[in-house]
Amino acid sequence: MNRDDTDGSGQPASAVPLLALRNVSKTFPGVRALDDVSLDLHAGEVHMLLGENGAGKSSLIKVLYGAYRADAGTILCDGRLVEITRPADARRLGIAVIFQEFSLVPFLDLAQNIFLGREPRRPLTRLIDHGRMHREARAVLDSLGLDYDTRALAVDLGVAQQQMVEIAKALSQRARILVMDEPTAALSERESKTLFTLIRQLRASGVAIACISHRMQEVFELGDRVTVLRDGRRVATLPAREATPDQLIGMMVGRAVGAVYKRRQYGKAGEIVLEVRGLTTATGVRDVDLNVREGEIVGLSGLVGAGRTEVARAVFGADAIVAGEVRIFGAIAKGGPERIAARGVALIPENRKLEGLALKRSVQDNLLVASLWKLFPRGWYRAGVARACARALIDRLRVTPPAPRRMVRVLSGGNQQKIVVGKWLAAGCKLFLFDEPTRGIDVGAKSEIFALIEDLVERGAAVLLISAELAEIVHVCDRAYVMRAGRIGGELARTELSEENILRLAMHGA
Amino acid sequence: MPNNPVSATAVRSPQHWRHLFAGDGAELALRVALIVLIGSALALASDAFLSTANVLNVLRQASLIFLLAAGLTLVILCGGFDLSVAANLTLSACLAAGVIKSGLSPWLGIATALACGTAAGALNGLAVTLLRLPPFLATYAMLWILQGLAFHYMGGQEIFGFPPAFRALGTGFAFGVPVPVYLMAVVLFVATVFVRSTNVGQEIYAIGANPEAARLSGIPMRRRQMLVYMLSGLMSGIAAVVFLARVNAADSGMGEPLLLPAIAAVLIGGTSLFGGVGSVLGTVLGAIILALVINGMNLLDIRAQWQPLVVGVVLLVAVMVDLVARGRRERIG
Numbered sequence: 001m002n003r004d005d006t007d008g009s010g011q012p013a014s015a016v017p018l019l020a021l022r023n024v025s026k027t028f029p030g031v032r033a034l035d036d037v038s039l040d041l042h043a044g045e046v047h048m049l050l051g052e053n054g055a056g057k058s059s060l061i062k063v064l065y066g067a068y069r070a071d072a073g074t075i076l077c078d079g080r081l082v083e084i085t086r087p088a089d090a091r092r093l094g095i096a097v098i099f100q101e102f103s104l105v106p107f108l109d110l111a112q113n114i115f116l117g118r119e120p121r122r123p124l125t126r127l128i129d130h131g132r133m134h135r136e137a138r139a140v141l142d143s144l145g146l147d148y149d150t151r152a153l154a155v156d157l158g159v160a161q162q163q164m165v166e167i168a169k170a171l172s173q174r175a176r177i178l179v180m181d182e183p184t185a186a187l188s189e190r191e192s193k194t195l196f197t198l199i200r201q202l203r204a205s206g207v208a209i210a211c212i213s214h215r216m217q218e219v220f221e222l223g224d225r226v227t228v229l230r231d232g233r234r235v236a237t238l239p240a241r242e243a244t245p246d247q248l249i250g251m252m253v254g255r256a257v258g259a260v261y262k263r264r265q266y267g268k269a270g271e272i273v274l275e276v277r278g279l280t281t282a283t284g285v286r287d288v289d290l291n292v293r294e295g296e297i298v299g300l301s302g303l304v305g306a307g308r309t310e311v312a313r314a315v316f317g318a319d320a321i322v323a324g325e326v327r328i329f330g331a332i333a334k335g336g337p338e339r340i341a342a343r344g345v346a347l348i349p350e351n352r353k354l355e356g357l358a359l360k361r362s363v364q365d366n367l368l369v370a371s372l373w374k375l376f377p378r379g380w381y382r383a384g385v386a387r388a389c390a391r392a393l394i395d396r397l398r399v400t401p402p403a404p405r406r407m408v409r410v411l412s413g414g415n416q417q418k419i420v421v422g423k424w425l426a427a428g429c430k431l432f433l434f435d436e437p438t439r440g441i442d443v444g445a446k447s448e449i450f451a452l453i454e455d456l457v458e459r460g461a462a463v464l465l466i467s468a469e470l471a472e473i474v475h476v477c478d479r480a481y482v483m484r485a486g487r488i489g490g491e492l493a494r495t496e497l498s499e500e501n502i503l504r505l506a507m508h509g510a
Numbered sequence: 511m512p513n514n515p516v517s518a519t520a521v522r523s524p525q526h527w528r529h530l531f532a533g534d535g536a537e538l539a540l541r542v543a544l545i546v547l548i549g550s551a552l553a554l555a556s557d558a559f560l561s562t563a564n565v566l567n568v569l570r571q572a573s574l575i576f577l578l579a580a581g582l583t584l585v586i587l588c589g590g591f592d593l594s595v596a597a598n599l600t601l602s603a604c605l606a607a608g609v610i611k612s613g614l615s616p617w618l619g620i621a622t623a624l625a626c627g628t629a630a631g632a633l634n635g636l637a638v639t640l641l642r643l644p645p646f647l648a649t650y651a652m653l654w655i656l657q658g659l660a661f662h663y664m665g666g667q668e669i670f671g672f673p674p675a676f677r678a679l680g681t682g683f684a685f686g687v688p689v690p691v692y693l694m695a696v697v698l699f700v701a702t703v704f705v706r707s708t709n710v711g712q713e714i715y716a717i718g719a720n721p722e723a724a725r726l727s728g729i730p731m732r733r734r735q736m737l738v739y740m741l742s743g744l745m746s747g748i749a750a751v752v753f754l755a756r757v758n759a760a761d762s763g764m765g766e767p768l769l770l771p772a773i774a775a776v777l778i779g780g781t782s783l784f785g786g787v788g789s790v791l792g793t794v795l796g797a798i799i800l801a802l803v804i805n806g807m808n809l810l811d812i813r814a815q816w817q818p819l820v821v822g823v824v825l826l827v828a829v830m831v832d833l834v835a836r837g838r839r840e841r842i843g
Contacts (some may be wrong), residue, residue, distance in 0.1 A: 318726060341728025355726050358719030360786055369716045370727040372709040379709045423727060 007332045011193045016079045018043045019064075019095070019177050024073030026059055026232075033059035034070070035232040040258050041177060041208040046199060049212045051229035053304050053468035057212045060229070061179055064210075065097045066090045083108065096170030097179045100186075102162050104169075106155035111137035113154050114169045141165075141170045144198060160191035167198065171207075178202065180209045184218060185305060196222055214303050216245045228242065228252055246500075247505075253470060253499035261450035263297075263476050266494070268304045270294030273431050273462035274345075276315060278324030285308040286486040287324070290464075292431065297453060297463045298492050299473035299480030299497075306483040308466045309350050312433040315464075316340050316347040328431065342369065346424030348417075350435040350466075356420035357408050364390035364404035366419050369428035393422045398448065414445025421452060432456060435466045450476055458474050470499040537780045541795040548802045556809040564805070566688055572801035574696035574753060577766055579775040580701050581631075581745030583793045584738045587705065589718035589785030590645035592742045594634060594652035595772055600765035601660040602626040602750035607669040607760035612734060616676040622634070623754070624747040630656055631743015635736035643796055653769075660762040670759035671813055680756025690752050697748070701790040714738060718785025774821060775800050778828045799824065 017040035021062045026034040034056050041047055049057050062068040064075075066084040075082050077093050084090050090097070104113045105163035112119075113136045120136065137150040146164055154162060155239050163183060170178055183242045184192040199209060199222060202349045213219055219226055223240035228251040235251045265478040272291050279288040285307045292298045315326050317333070317340040326333045330345050337347070349355035357366055367390045368375065375389060376382065390404040397418040399411070408416060417437060424432065434453065438446040453476070457463055467473050474497045482489045552559040559565075578595050585592045602623040610619035630652065637648035682689045704710035713734050717724040725731045749768075754760055779796030781788025803824055807817055 316726070328523055336730075337726055338728045338730040347726055353718075356720050358716055358723055358786060361715065361719045365712070365715070369712070369724070369729070372712055376709055381707050381709050381712050383707075427728075 016039055017076070018078065019093075020079075021060075021063075021078040022074045022076065024060075024063060024070045024075070026063060026068055026070050032232045033068075034063065035231070036073070037232070037234045038073075039227060039234065039237070041210055043176070043206045043208050044203055045224040046203055046209045046211060046222050048223035048226040049210060049229065050219060050248060050252060052470060052499075054231075055229040055252070056232040057229055058181070059232070060276065060291065061097060061181060061210075061212070062092065062178055064177075065094055077462075091173060094174055094176035095179065096173060096175035096177070098163070098166045098181065098183065100181050102166055104154040104162055104165060107153055109151045110141070110148055110149040110151055110157075110165055113165060114140060114172050116169075118173075136172070137168075140168045144168055144171070144201070158191075159186045160188070160194065160273075163187070164198065167202075171202075175207070175208070176209045181212045182214060183211065184213070184215065192473045214507055216248070219243075219248070220245075249500050249503050253503060261472070261476060263450075264454055266478060267458060268293045269296045269478065270460065272327075273329060274315065274464065275327040275330075276311070276324070277327075279311065279321065279326065280323040281310055281314045281319055282322055283307075283313070283319050284486045285310045285314060288486075290481050290488060290490050290491075291461045292464050294460050294462050295457050296478045297457055297465055297476055299477035300464055300466045300483065300501050301468070301470065301473045302479055302483030302489070304468060306506065307486040308483050309435050310486075311483070312435050312464065312466060313345060316345060316433060318347070331332055341427070343428075344428065344430040346370070346427065346429035346432045348420050348424070348432065348434045348437055350439070352413075352416055352420050357416060359407070359409040361408060362405050362421060363394065363399065363408055363411070366408050367393050367404075367422050368426065370423045371428075374427055389426060393426060396425070397422045397452070410510060412442075412445075414441040414448070415451060417441050417445065418452075421449065430461055432461055432463045433466075434463060436468065437465070438467070438469065438472065470502050473497065473502060474499055537832060537835060538789070538795065540793055540835075541778075541780065541792065541799065541828075544828075545795065545798055545802060548799065548806065552802070552806040552809065556806075558809055559806070562686075564809070566686075566691070568798070568801045568805045569694070570688040570693045571805065572794075572797040573688070573690040574756070575768065575771050575775050575800060576797035577690075577697060577745055577749035577752060578696050578772040579779075579793050579797055580697050580790055581742030582772055583776050583779070583781055583788065583790050584701070584705070584714065585645070586781050586783065587718045587741045587785060587788055588735060588738045589721055590638060590735060590738065591649060591783075592634060592739065593646065593649040593769070594630065594656055595742060595746050596765040596767075596769035597653040597656035597660070598627050598630045598743055598746035598765075599750045599753065600762060601630065601656045601770065603754040603764060604660050604663050604669070604760045604762060606750060607672070607754055608663065610672055610676060616673055619676070620751050623750045624744060627743040627745070627747025627750060628740050629743065631740040631746070632736070634743065635739035638680045638739065639732040639735050650801070657762070657766075660698050662830060664760070664762040666762075668759055668761045672755065672758055677755045677758055680752050680754070680758075687806045690756070693748070693752060697745070698794050703826070705790060710734065715784060715786050719789075720786070745812075771800055771821075774825055778825055780828065780832050782832075796828075799828075 019041040021037060021039045024034055024037045037056065049060065051057050059068060063070050064084065066086045066089050069085055075084055080212060084093070105116065108116070114137045115133050121127065121130045122129045130133055134150045141148055141150065141246060144164065144167065146168065148161060154165065183195060195474065203209060211222065212221065220240055225237060226240045226248065227237040228235040228248060230252060244439065270293055272293050274292040276288055276290045279285055290309055300469060301310065302308050310319065314321050317336045328345060333340055333343060353359060364386060368386055372381065387404055394402045399415050399418050408419060421437070437449050453463055453465065465477060477497065479494055480492050480497060480502065482492065482502050484506055492501055555757060578599060582592050582595050602653065605626050606619040606623035609622045610616050633653050634649050637643045638645050679689055684692065705714060713724065713729045716727070717731055717734055721731060753764065775796040776793050777783065777796070778799055779788065779792030781792055803820055804817055807820065
């Protein structure tokens, strides 16, 4: 490898990139995940990939790894045209991906993990040669300067150490192209430094590294070049040392506005409905303060993993609170979801299929599940009344087809989401916690959901809206909190609401 | 319960007839058809089958299985399982037998059986809700514990010979119909009203269909789970009384042969092992199908060794028919 003659501009000198994507596109129903993206990875460079949630970074990685197959475009490896249709193809080409969720098997030791599925075998018996496996594992770890015991179990390692082992595993497979998805997301400052040292070492040895990051500081500390993605398109690729944080954030935002719902009118905020003080949970929320008033839509933004969902779940009683308090209409709220829901709080969970709906039950059954005792206070369920009530809700939500007995499983995502919202309408809730209400639904359904949310606040409800779509927060909310690493990074008044400001608060060191 | 399609498009669709076979009502109708089919075949094959005495005998046999299976149905609908129903019956019957034999009122014996059954059910409920043990494991352990207690209490002995008034609960007739059949009808009615026409019944279906979604919809999940395990225990106690009265003897092995038939009745009746789908009415039909199969083989002099095999085949057929029907319903909507 003699390509490591980076000339100082951040532009690697080698002519032929190790890996090159040319005009790659990938479309899902309703979503253009990747739109004509081209990207070069050179030997001996660290290439940072930047973009807000949904910009196409994960799709890009999945195409590289053979988890997705691109609809259009080509991939060149060493200048030769290649096809990556399965993860095995990627491995053969020397592409290794380290995902945020590690793939180590907890109760196998490090050597077993590193050589999983390709253990060295004794010549005659074909039994695993444990001695050789440990020696080779040792050699790989040594080459990275890691002194871990090859007989230690993966489960006993810290997150940072597991990550190092993942890298060792990739290198033992002779990976020349290493792709990392937010490698520092779960690491402390000091662990990140160790990782950076290792990454620089790999770069010096001629490995091409692509790295997704949400921390601006990292981009400049580690990156040679940086590519910004937005809405599935590549906005720009430039040398890291020529870029500035504001410039990069400017490139990341600016989603096409036409598709976004516009708030009809802003009302006056009433009394405080939800007040959270010092909220801390075992799920990663740290000392969060926030409040929501009557007639307000308050945004809770931040990057994926910042702790937004966890705040909503803790408020709803779904996760235990370690410290701090939640007040609803001034009174301290304690207990599980059944206690909180009884006080007029609704949670529209992030994952509607797993947490919001009973897919094998009917539209009617799902719509009424949270309001049974409101409708039938004495406990006698009457099918006729239930049917009439379900029909009224179906009309109000414009669920199509308007068939109360239809199974929820067969409805479209947008209609399913309407039903998750609808089940709280009949329950007469006063505070709605919307967690990513528009994820995976089409544009028409999105604006219907927002119209519904606006209806709610006009009738005096209070809404906490969690969304990773910055534009949604900007155009719908009265004000917004931005979370970062489990904490509130800042609060933005309506006049301050902009995608740039949200991103600045959401990203480290920006 | 009828589950007819209501949308105009569905009615117009050429596959409309499939909806009839896909709804809940259709699944029950299929079972009735199966009963008629087996019944007709047996009537042709054996003169004795259609005699009033034999038909009532089939129903009486079905009633005991049903009493045990009704409680189990509630638990399974709610997404749980109860392997301890038969062992619970054994212990409840033995304790009741001891109480009655010691000269106390049979009423007290009945109360003992119901209390014992409910208490054991409550323990199951606590193990599942408080200790968060998987239902299968918790109730399997309970099976051994209850069986062990019964062994200890009986000490290898048998208790037999009860007052005629008590025995009438198992062997008596009213207006020519066996008493347990009335009991079956009452339990069927009450349980069906409970699951179909109360909020709690709706919540039981909701929990069985998706526990996390039910919890996040504000349903007090643990209280409902507690309730179904206790009701299952109560049904074991009721079944214990009927069984004790019928065989006029208690021993520590009396319940065991009923466990697998009870589970079979629930599954043949169309209740999904995964929860949230099924009905008590289906379980009654399942119990009758099971009793018919056994009765028919006795009448036809087929050796008893073949019975489990035939039950297994019936079970497979019933479950597969449901799978096909539900698959269609999902696709058509």
